[in-house]
Amino acid sequence: MSVVAEQAAKKNYLAGLREALLEEMEARPDMVCIGEDIGLLGGAFGVTEGLMERYGPQRVIDAPISEAAIVGVAIGLAMQGRPVMAEMQFIDFISCGFDQIVNNAATMYYRTAGKVNLPIVIRGPSGGYGGGGPYHSQQNEAWFAHSPGLKVVCPSTPADAKGLLTASLRDPNPVIFYEVKELYRKRDIEEPIPDNHFVPLGSASIRRPGNDVTVVTYGNPAYLCLQASDELSSEGIDVEVIDLRTLVPMDDETVIQSIRKTNRVVVVNEASRTCGFAAEVIARINEMAFEYLDAPPLRVTRADTPVPWVKPLETAVLPSVESICDAIRRVARF
Amino acid sequence: MAKDSTTVTEPDSQAPSTETQSAANRARDLLTPEDHLEILRQLYLTRYFDVRLIKEKRRGRLRGTLYSSHNQEAILVGTIFGLRPTDWLSPIHRDMPAFFLKDLKSGWDDPNRMGMSIQEVCAQVWGKATAPGRARDNWSHIGDAEKGIICSTSMLAGTIPVAAGIAYDFKLRGFDGVVLTYNGEGATAQGIFHEAINFAAIHKLGVITIIENNQWAYGTPVELECPTKDVADRAKGYDIPGLIADGQDVLDVYDKTMWAVERARRGKGPSLIECKTFRAYGHGDHDDDRAAKYRNSDDVDKGRSRDPIAVYKAELVRLGILSQAEADAYKPEGKHAIETTDEDFPPAVVAALKEAVEFAVNSPMPEPDEAFRWVFAEDQP
Numbered sequence: 001m002s003v004v005a006e007q008a009a010k011k012n013y014l015a016g017l018r019e020a021l022l023e024e025m026e027a028r029p030d031m032v033c034i035g036e037d038i039g040l041l042g043g044a045f046g047v048t049e050g051l052m053e054r055y056g057p058q059r060v061i062d063a064p065i066s067e068a069a070i071v072g073v074a075i076g077l078a079m080q081g082r083p084v085m086a087e088m089q090f091i092d093f094i095s096c097g098f099d100q101i102v103n104n105a106a107t108m109y110y111r112t113a114g115k116v117n118l119p120i121v122i123r124g125p126s127g128g129y130g131g132g133g134p135y136h137s138q139q140n141e142a143w144f145a146h147s148p149g150l151k152v153v154c155p156s157t158p159a160d161a162k163g164l165l166t167a168s169l170r171d172p173n174p175v176i177f178y179e180v181k182e183l184y185r186k187r188d189i190e191e192p193i194p195d196n197h198f199v200p201l202g203s204a205s206i207r208r209p210g211n212d213v214t215v216v217t218y219g220n221p222a223y224l225c226l227q228a229s230d231e232l233s234s235e236g237i238d239v240e241v242i243d244l245r246t247l248v249p250m251d252d253e254t255v256i257q258s259i260r261k262t263n264r265v266v267v268v269n270e271a272s273r274t275c276g277f278a279a280e281v282i283a284r285i286n287e288m289a290f291e292y293l294d295a296p297p298l299r300v301t302r303a304d305t306p307v308p309w310v311k312p313l314e315t316a317v318l319p320s321v322e323s324i325c326d327a328i329r330r331v332a333r334f
Numbered sequence: 335m336a337k338d339s340t341t342v343t344e345p346d347s348q349a350p351s352t353e354t355q356s357a358a359n360r361a362r363d364l365l366t367p368e369d370h371l372e373i374l375r376q377l378y379l380t381r382y383f384d385v386r387l388i389k390e391k392r393r394g395r396l397r398g399t400l401y402s403s404h405n406q407e408a409i410l411v412g413t414i415f416g417l418r419p420t421d422w423l424s425p426i427h428r429d430m431p432a433f434f435l436k437d438l439k440s441g442w443d444d445p446n447r448m449g450m451s452i453q454e455v456c457a458q459v460w461g462k463a464t465a466p467g468r469a470r471d472n473w474s475h476i477g478d479a480e481k482g483i484i485c486s487t488s489m490l491a492g493t494i495p496v497a498a499g500i501a502y503d504f505k506l507r508g509f510d511g512v513v514l515t516y517n518g519e520g521a522t523a524q525g526i527f528h529e530a531i532n533f534a535a536i537h538k539l540g541v542i543t544i545i546e547n548n549q550w551a552y553g554t555p556v557e558l559e560c561p562t563k564d565v566a567d568r569a570k571g572y573d574i575p576g577l578i579a580d581g582q583d584v585l586d587v588y589d590k591t592m593w594a595v596e597r598a599r600r601g602k603g604p605s606l607i608e609c610k611t612f613r614a615y616g617h618g619d620h621d622d623d624r625a626a627k628y629r630n631s632d633d634v635d636k637g638r639s640r641d642p643i644a645v646y647k648a649e650l651v652r653l654g655i656l657s658q659a660e661a662d663a664y665k666p667e668g669k670h671a672i673e674t675t676d677e678d679f680p681p682a683v684v685a686a687l688k689e690a691v692e693f694a695v696n697s698p699m700p701e702p703d704e705a706f707r708w709v710f711a712e713d714q715p
Contacts, residue, residue: 032506058506064536069495069529076499079479099526100495103487110708113468116479117711148709172711 010190013155013183016162017047017123019193021085024169025055031169032077034061034070035087044089045125045184067097071122075105078118083169088124091178092138097122105174106149117172123165125181126154127220127270128307128318137307137314139219139271144176145247145280151201152247154178156222158191160245163199171201180220189223204251206258210240213328214258216281217268218244221300221319225268228324237332247277255281256289263294264331268319273301295334298327361416361592362585367655373415373584374650376438377643379686380407380431381666382679383452386687387430387459388671391619397461398472401427404614404671405582408642409546410435412579412587413514413607416595419448422500422513424484424493427474428546429516430455433483442686448481456690462697469700470708484513490521494530494543501539510599512540514591519608520551520559522568531604535572538603542594545606546581548613549637552621553628566608574604581611582640585649612637641667 011019025031033051035043039062042049052060063070067088074084088094094101101122109117128137144150151173155161161179168175183189207222208229215225222243229239240258244250259265265285267278278299285297303317365373384404391400403410406428414423414435425432436449450466458465458476466476467485477485484500486493497513504511521527522545534541545565549556562568569576575597579590587609594605612634616625644667650656666678676684 032502061502064529064532066529066533068526069498069533072492072495072526072530073499073502073533076484076496076501077503078499079484079496080500080503082503099489099492103489104492104496107471107487108485109711111467111471111475111485112477112479112708113466113470113704114708114711115467116477116485151710 008192011158011193012185012187012190013158013161013180014045014047014185016158016160016193017165017179018049020162020165020169021048021051022054024083024166025051025059028083030081031083031085032059032061033085033087034063034074035085036063036065036070036089038062038087043087045181047179047184048087067093068100071097071100071105071120074120074122075100075108075118078120079116083119084121085169086120086122088122090132090136091124091126091140092135094122094124094140094176098143101144101150101174101176102147106147108149109173110149118174119169119172120174121165121168121171121177122174123168123177123179125184126178127180127182128302128314129220130182131309131311131314132307133309134306139178139269139302141176141178141247142271142275142277142280145277146275149174150248151175152178153201153245154180154219154247155245156180156183156219156243157189159193159197160199160205160243162193163197164201164245166198167201175201178219182220199245201246202249202251203245204254205243205245206240206254207243208239208241210238210262212238212262212264213332214240214242214255214262214265215268215324215328216242216244216255216265218247219270221268221270221324224319224321224324227321228328231321231325232328235329237328239328244281250281250284252284252288255285259285259289260292263292264334265293265297266300266324266327266331267297268300268324270319271302273299273304276301295331298331300324300327361589365588369415370650370653370655372439373411373588374646374656375680375683376411376415376435377407377584377646378664378666378679379683380410380435381643382683382687383431385666385671385674386691388619390691392672396459399618399620401430401474401618402615402671403428403431405638405641406546406548406611406613407431408584408587408646409544409581409609409611412584413544413591413609415439415588416592417514418511419446420482420509421511421595422482422484422497424486424497424513424515425474426486426490426493426516426518426521428518428548430459430474432516433476436481436483450476450478450481450483452686452690453693456687456694457697460694460697461699462694463700463704464693464697468704484515489526491517491524491527491530494527494541495533497541498530498534498537498539501534501541502537504540505537510540510601512542512595512598514542514544516544516546518551519545519547519549519556519565520554522565523559531572531574531606534604535574538601540598541604542591542598543604543606544591545608546611547608548611550613550617550629552617553625564608566606569606572604574606577605577607579607579609581609582642582645584642584646614638638668643667
């Protein structure tokens with residue numbers, strides 16, 4: 001394939017992730033990957049396919065089912081200066097490694113007064129809409145956004161998947177990286193990905209410009225918001241969709257600039273409602289742009305329930321195009 | 335199988351238990367008289383450090399909780415003495431002296447020494463800006479990656495996987511270093527204890543888990559923490575050696591440690607060493623009075639009846655390294671910390687602490703602005 005053809009080839013979200021991993025493993029011989037089934041199998045979803053063949057079982061570790069040890073070992077490797085990618089087979093399982101993440105990794109740089117930083121990316125498939133049930137559908141980013149010392153990232157496009165994972169792997173801090181598993185192989189979002197693509201952490205993306213209402217979101221709901229915007233444009237509501245991409249650090253500036261223009265905002269997150277990240281976004285808007293608001297900010301989130309398994313139940317609790325449209329209409333007409 | 339302090343569980347078919355024991359005995363045989371005198375000096379230093387802090391704490395001069403290492407000094411000195419400077423440690427709350435015992439053989443004045451100075455350890459206890467972590471976390475929660483010391487958290491057994499990560503890095507680099515992690519018997523009930531040793535055993539990493547079995551995890555006795563007769567039996571599940579050392583006998587601890595260390599250096603993987611001892615006081619100094627609720631005084635007296643300093647001095651007299659008069663020159667053994675005086679310790683030991691405490695007292699506190707720093711490492715490329 002010619003260079004031009006290769007650049008133009010459309011790639012899916014999973015390919016973006018895989019490219020980032022392969023390129024960083026190639027560029028940094030000291031980098032190590034660790035996770036369950038990431039080597040021989042190539043990962044439950046195939047994100048790490050080909051890594052072990054290329055870099056061997058010493059650098060691509062098929063770990064036992066021990067999330068806490070996976071993170072703890074990653075900390076030890078990172079203390080020795082090695083970049084580490086630690087995979088959680090499903091991000092739901094990250095709770096098994098919680099102590100090592102929030103008490104050990106997140107605080108190491110602080111506790112050592114800047115002497116020991118930990119270049120670790122803990123990544124894994126997240127999110128609902130796929131019938132995964134309570135333990136294969138979580139979007140638990142708020143736990144980690146609430147723990148100082150961790151960066152939190154959640155891309156929604158193939159190019160962002162690559163660019164943000166590359167940036168995360170090069171970041172000197174621990175990063176919790178939420179992949180949207182329902183987007184891994186989604187055909188209609190495939191897009192070309194530039195070579196050496198890098199998206200700096202902390203930069204939001206305006207996915208759709210608009211003048212009437214700002215919608216702030218990230219992850220899978222970005223597509224629901226875009227769909228809602230299309231529907232509402234026929235009603236004369238011009239929606240601007242901001243994809244945060246990184247929650248910590250959050251790009252306050254892009255959000256505030258947009259609200260100065262639209263004076264109305266809806267925040268959408270897939271996770272449950274109470275203390276979800278949408279609450280944090282709205283708190284910041286109130287602190288930084290209250291005087292620009294013409295309507296109370298609203299949020300659309302999952303209900304305060306676990307994510308149930310069968311489709312009618314799952315659909316009932318998760319944000320939908322309809323629930324997002326309703327919220328946008330409410331702030332538009334306030 | 336009956337167990338006593340000389341029993342070794344050794345599933346490695348190339349080193350049956352009898353050979354293992356004779357190999358272990360050789361480690362002490364290589365110690366010179368100077369080594370022995372240095373070990374004794376380190377035992378005095380370790381005891382005096384603790385005594386001094388107990389006294390300072392009682393005077394209300396220190397913030398935080400003191401977890402005394404009294405009666406457990408042989409474990410710290412015996413496990414650390416034979417290590418190379420480039421080996422790593424991860425001490426826990428009761429192991430404050432470990433920070434300065436590491437690579438102490440090089441001497442305080444060696445600029446390349448891979449251990450903390452007693453000044454910085456005291457600065458940490460006093461909560462000063464000259465402490466290794468600038469006093470951002472308390473007491474034993476300090477580390478120094480450049481000197482091979484892991485910074486622990488309060489979550490017990492939580493540094494074992496970190497030690498495994500360090501040892502995995504050694505393996506990738508072809509370096510034969512070892513990492514010693516310290517834990518109480520209670521910490522072996524933690525899930526991460528299993529996960530981490532399991533991982534280390536699978537990859538034959540140079541991680542040696544020292545269990546300081548002082549019989550009490552805060553207010554809970556060992557039989558409510560561990561279902562096996564000996565904590566060392568936990569090693570069987572990982573097909574790694576589970577050794578038992580007499581925690582009051584510095585040479586037995588040294589032998590068992592060196593056996594495990596040499597085995598790990600040969601790439602044969604982790605070991606677990608249970609050092610049987612007895613906690614002298616309460617869990618922490620806040621608990622000294624309440625400890626009488628769960629430990630009767632006869633048991634405490636019995637548990638403290640074999641002071642590691644006395645045990646070692648008797649052995650040195652037997653070996654002809656000390657005369658009885660020399661052994662009797664300093665006698666802190668058998669005394670409660672507050673009953674001891676400076677005359678119970680060698681003057682050099684007292685002087686070292688005096689200087690360190692002065693350094694700590696005279697060091698500045700960190701500025702309040704520092705509380706907001708070092709959350710993220712943004713200055714690096």
